[in-house]
Amino acid sequence: MGKSDSFPKVASRQEVLAAGHIVPAEGRCIQCGICSFNCPIGIDVRRHAWLGEPVVEAHCLTCGECVRRCPRGVLHFEQLKIFGGSS
Amino acid sequence: MNRYVIVGTGVAGVSAAQAIRATDPAAEITLVSEDPHGFYSRPGLAYYLSGEIPDKQLWLYAKEDWQRLNVRFVAGRATRLLPGEHRLELGPAGALTYDRLLLAVGAKAVRLPVPGADLDGVAYLDTFEDARRLVALARRARSAVVVGGGITSLELTEGLAARKVRVHYLLRGDRYWPAVLDETESRLVEHRLVEDGVHLHYNTELVEVLGRRGRVAAIRTEKGEIIPCDLLAVAIGTRARLELAQQAGLETQRGILVNEQMASSVPDVFAAGDCAQVFDPLTGQWVMETLWNPARWQGYAAGLNMTGYETKYHHRPSFNVTRLAGLTVTIIGSLGGSRDDDLLTIARGESEAWRFGLEGVTLYQTADVNRLRLVVGQKTLLGALVMGDQTLSIPLQELITDQTDITPIREQLLRADVPLDKLIFNFWQATHPRQRGDQHG
DSSP, rough: OOOOOSSSOOOOOHHHSSEEEEETTTTTTOOOHHHHHOTTTTHHHHHHHHHTOOBBBOOOOOOHHHHHOOOOEEEEEEEEOSSSSSS | EEEEEOOSHHHHHHHHHHHHHHHHOOOOOOOOEEEETOOOOOTHHHHTTTTOOOOOGGGOEEEEEEEHTTTTTEEOOOOOOOTTTTEEOOOOOOOOEEEEEEEEOEEEEEOOOOTTTTTTTOOOOSHHHHHHHHHHHHHOSEEEEEOHHHHHHHHHHHHHTTTTTEEEEOOSSHHHHHHHHTHHHHHHHHHHHHTTTOOTTTOEEEEEEETTTEEEEEEEETTOOOOSSEEEEEEEEEOOOOOHHHHHHHHHHSEEEEOOBBOOSSSEEEEEGGGEEETTTTTTEEEOOHHHHHHHHHHHHHHHHHHTOOOOOOOHHHHHHEEEEEEEEEEEEEOOOOOOOTTTTTTTOOBBBGGOOOOOOEEEEEEEEEEEEEHHHHHHHHEEEEEETTTTHHHHHHHTTTTOOOOOHHHHHHHTOHHHHHHHHHHHHOOOTTTGGBBOO
16 A cells, blocks of 8 residues: 555644644544543543534644544644635 | 334444434434443444443533433333334333334344353343453453454454453354455454454364353363363354344344335335445445444434434445554445455444455556555445555545546556556545645645
8 A cells, every 4th residue: 555644634633732723534433432532631622523613622732642543534633714705 | 292212222223313402393202222331432342342441431422412402211121113103112110102103223233143152151242241251251251252254353352461361262164254354454453363362263263162060161162172262252243133123023134124215115114224225326335334423324314204304314434443453443445345254243333334346457566564455446446455554534425425537547547557556546636635635745
């Protein structure tokens, strides 16, 4: 298989730290709650996934713990378009 | 005031209640269930078993959610459905009358058909009670035997191994899960299992469970081998709970046949989730699935239709992401498979549609533990399996679900002069710019 570095670059964690959030992909979550259980500041990430809403919470550290732990590839970083248009 | 009765408190039943409440605020909704633990994440049981989450994590609804839903619970077993009288009997708990009724009763693990299968220490993974029992058994078990196939058998194998139980996994054939995986994929999974200390036994059929004082002590194989164990975990498939439906005269095959409105063949009776058999336009067949998200969507569609708000349930290409021996695997659409002696039916987390072989060309790409398999049709991708690196998981889910016309890349795909993954990824970016394209750059 072509190495994954042959893919176009995905926004790095540093890039989303300032202006990013966690987004659940539709139809993947099975509500196991691993994400909420592992969130260091206790955000109920699973609830966001149930409602299909991004984790837009001021306290979210975007530490990526939920993204890494999710066994179903539900959660992803996405950059907020704070200046409008594509980033 | 309309009276709705929902049998089952799994995700299909609760989603139906949500849809009814959203459409008919005055409705009287009654949920009937024999599961004392109510609504919890059934797929999450695997992670409770492996110790990744504590049990309380499995319940996703808070008290306020139930207050908002405003439903009445009846604990008990529905014993008889009388559609002509719009009546559901509950044995000693009495009876309920309804205007519309939903059967969301789910599926049940197929019992092991060998002598000794009723011994204490033979376990399945259907409910929270089963999972709790497995955890208790694992606490005092030194070694376990697992039989079966598909996702559940590995959840059992890995969950028990994570609890420091020595696991013997018995395969009747010469590889793991041939119904869905090809040989390379089976071997990748098997190697990982062996690395994790699991003892794999190929071409081995369990013929008897041997007990001591009513408890499992060993199993005997067809070849006469005796494997001592304190626990036997079984995942040889699931069957829809059809007793109520069949006795009430609903049309059934492997599940309760429903139309696009999730209505059964009998007026005012609907079905959704693991007990329902729905039409899959992609394969042209009626399929059974034991998947959480389709159950949720089906339940919601059923609930809306029960209130008279007409809506269609559109079956999407069957999809799941799971972990097999620590490797993340995405399975989408139809892949075609081989004969699988380890499973009598589909296990949990699966779709029958994956096994259908549609007319297409199969392409592969393998590197280390990463594997990509594509089934390419005339105009669309028909199926895909992504093992290991999941970069293409969402792209392929979207390309297959959206039935994206692949004409622009089909020839190039078949020529295979460009790496498959790169070609697919770039094509997805070009065809799905709004969904995710903005995060790459």
